[in-house]
Amino acid sequence: MNALSAAARYYLGAGRRAEEMEEDGRHQDVCILTPQLVLMARRVDSRAPFCRIVDVRCRFRPERCNAWHLHFLAGEVRNLLAYEREILSLPWILTQHGKRGDGRLAKLSSARFCRLLAASAEGKTVSPPCG
Known part of the structure; x- marks a missing residue:
């Protein structure tokens, strides 16, 4: 199954x-919708x-932003390394x-997220960064 189907x-x-x-x-800062990768952040x-945070229509003042909220991520996540x-x-x-909508968010450092992506690209087994 490709990422769009998922x-x-x-x-x-x-x-x-x-x-x-x-x-x-359309309400995201980043939206990639391809058969290989779906990312909304x-x-x-x-x-x-x-x-x-989870309301896609809610916008934050740029100076207050300190995180990327991954609304959806599926597919070849290692391709995200190009956007490190x-x-x-x-x-x-x-x-x-x-x-x-269950009220829980996982928070990890962007650096750790990139390390997980790199490990995935190297074929190492890692726990997925997204729940």
Whole structure:
């Protein structure tokens, strides 16, 4: 299954239409929708309440942003290594755990995220950075 199919299946499983994926993508700072990689991410203030961080329509003042919130990530994640400088432009990566909207975020340093990506590219077994 390619990344676009996986993303569409996720959206359907969450009770949403696959078309909503493209709409969510328009509200992101970064949106890659290809069969190899689906990434939707935006700059956020990691100190903000969960409901604001996961709301794709919520925008934060640029000077308050200290993290990338990965709204969705699937596919060949090692391809993200080409964007290491951009990833490292903010100190944190935030991802959701478990079911959508459960109120929990994982926070890891951007540097650790890039190390996990590099290990994945080298074929090493690593725990995935996203829940």
